[in-house]
Amino acid sequence: MRREGGRHDATITDSGEGSRTKVTTCAEVAAQLRAIGVREGGVLLMHSSFRAVRPVEGGPLGLIAALQAALGPEGTLAMPSATGDDDAPFDPATSANREDLGIVPCLFWQQPGVVRSAHFDAVAAVGPRAEWITGGPFVLPPAAPGSAIDRIREADGQILLLGVGHDANTMLHLAELLGGAPYRSAFHYTRADGVRVDYGENDSCCEKFALADEWLRAEGLQREGRVGKAHARLIEAEDLIRVAVPRIRADPLVFLHDADEGCEECDEARESLSR
Template identity: 85%
Template sequence: MQSTTCDELVAQLRALGVREGGVLLVHSSYRAVRPVAGGPIGLIAALREALGPEGTLAMPSATGEDDQPFDPAATPNREDLGIVPALFWQQPGVVRSAHFDAVAAIGPKAEWITGGPFVLPPTAPGSAIDRIREAGGQILLLGVGHDANTMLHLAELIGGAPYRSDFHYTAADGTRVHYGENDSCCENFALADDWLRAEGRQREGRVGHAEARLIEAADLIRVAVARIAADPLVFLHGSAEGCEECDEARASIR
């Protein structure tokens, strides 16, 4: 396949609806987008150019090391987040939140997004994810589906999803801290596709060689919260479907 140039990527992103001067949270699969001129760093450059100098680019930057204290200056990302966010947080000018479930960002609103309070569960109101919504942000799913969409965990909490699985993190002094997180296999997050499409609130197209979805964070929260409020277990597989993670979530309900 022919590499997609930076100019081509920028044109595709803007045609999709990425706003110059906006706030953009990106979940990505470089494998789906590639080949790109300049590789993953070239893709980051195109995302920044599409946003322009007044725009703020954000990506997930969580650690998978629950048994080690998190150091935002050194701790690697969880591997499943992919190569683009793994490189992004290490780029000059990028700031990373001190929360173990970190977000990295660059741009005028980066410090505000990443500098919020330490909340649990990690995507609760007041979190970096919530601040992206507050800032009028958009969500770009680049070669991935809604199962990668962290903003839906915020929707679960606002909508009243009752399940909490046991997680822990390790504080700076080595203390293990347990907390309950709204967690499941996230496969049924794909329901958001139909919910958003039904209202014309999801733009879809091609960026590089990947299928891309672009959503206003406010639209996603509004639509998903209403569905969750009507059926708090809407994202869980049924008990007969044999999903261990969803069964654990069901079992946590008191």
């Protein structure tokens, strides 16, 4: 962020239109987060699109600072930190995030005090419960019970979807497994000794994860509001599991597009049922 006269500039210029857009300050972002229900001292798993949130004072690092301010010193902030290279051994100190996770998680795991899981489907976290969340057992599929995602739920964690929908919500992969979703798509990772390990993961295009919006709203369990310029959803992880699992048990393929809808990823998941 530019500095003028010793202070942060409060506006940015859109050169295409010549207009000026107010930058949301870190204090304002923290207040917005608290207003939608982020708990001081709590555990928060965030999925985000900074493009939707911006402009924020200090950029992506300013957003991270605002999240930590809203949580307070006793709170723990977690973000996905999985690698995008399944053909190289994972090194938590150097392996880059998958690009589709966004700039905020990409910067987050590299910040002082942040710890990262020691395996390829990593979670990064900072705060009193960070070591416990990221230090759990390596399980397959990666969101299975016992994983970092499950530990966030066990810690009465909240899920913040900031500028993204439930298609980004990793906790729903845990719900699939707890609900008995039977499909698996083919994935692999590479061990530290260079050996390739193939495994099946409950995966699809995830577009139908959007069903969680109506399930949660129907019970008043999803708080929504504006954070920066983005639409934000806040959910208790345990509420999401409680609401989603019975629906998956009733219809194990509820998150898959129908076979005639032409979704390649869902078709792959469906085909795994006959293997």
